[in-house]
Amino acid sequence: MKIAICDDEKEIRESLRNILEEYREPLEQIDLYAGGEEFLECGKSYDLLFLDIDMKGINGIETARKIRLKDKKIKIVYVTAYKEYASQAFSVHAFGYLLKPIKKEKIYRQIQDALSYEEETPKEIPFLEFMTLEGRVRIPCDTIYYFEFFNRKIKLVSKKETYFMRGKISDIREKMEIYGFAAPHKSFVVNLDKVKNIKGYDIYLMNNEILPLSQKQAVAFKKSLSRFLVKKE
Known part of the structure; x- marks a missing residue:
């Protein structure tokens, strides 16, 4: 170096x-x-x-x-x-x-x-496989916006569809970290490439949704976002 x-x-x-x-x-x-x-x-x-x-x-x-x-x-x-x-x-x-x-x-x-x-950091955009309540799905990684632990299930929000799965959000966080995802809150895992802006403790996504940024996770999440943007550019 x-x-x-x-x-x-x-x-x-x-x-x-x-x-x-x-x-x-x-x-x-x-x-x-x-x-x-x-x-x-x-x-x-x-x-x-x-x-x-x-x-x-x-x-x-x-x-x-x-x-x-x-x-x-x-x-x-x-x-x-x-x-x-x-x-x-x-x-x-x-x-x-x-x-x-x-x-x-x-x-x-x-x-x-x-x-x-x-x-x-992966060099190509991969397709990821998930076992949802509706069955097995394969989704391009870059179409996923975020995961949310909701009603004892994990909600996967993508560009076209929303799916529900059983499991732990901590497992999703570990699986998705290498693909440019990070946790801004204990209940969320977010695609950093879909973050439009951060204002205070609100995260604005490209699909116009607003997700919470916890005070505890704020510094680590912003650091992950900065690193991602440096790499992307």
Whole structure:
């Protein structure tokens, strides 16, 4: 992987580089930048960027917005001392959000996630099979909007039909995660490609339905959505 570190604190830059150099497998490239302007002017492409938010000059959020105008694929992981920037970070499709002080295990986890995300995402749209109350059905994955645990049954809402099945919503969540689905609420599993917008704790889908986003699941769901959008672009 080609990795960049952008932080206006020299101590943080050096600390991060030392952590990355100790990673179990050699990384192809590790470059350091002292600010957003310097990174934007470098003209290089990277797989992963560890980016501070509260920097002198152009802050990390604005830096990311400018990056996204030219590079849709780079995975941006924010490393910051402030929790309150999380919602802004997701608006620029951040891949991760880490709080200082930096912990080695969490940095390595981001590298592992970035590598495995590329490997595990299906390259073709598959047909998925479900045993419904009406019988066995095969449905293109990209036509499914969401699953809902409703009246002790699982409701599957697709573009053309609605089906009902027996089972656990947790099993559906595990099965569908690899296909770009995530759980915004304990009773729902949603196709991230069908999310139009999120306002507060409401999720607006492409079919104009509105689903609930629980406070407990909000950060994890938005992170999953950001990662999905980065990959899709």
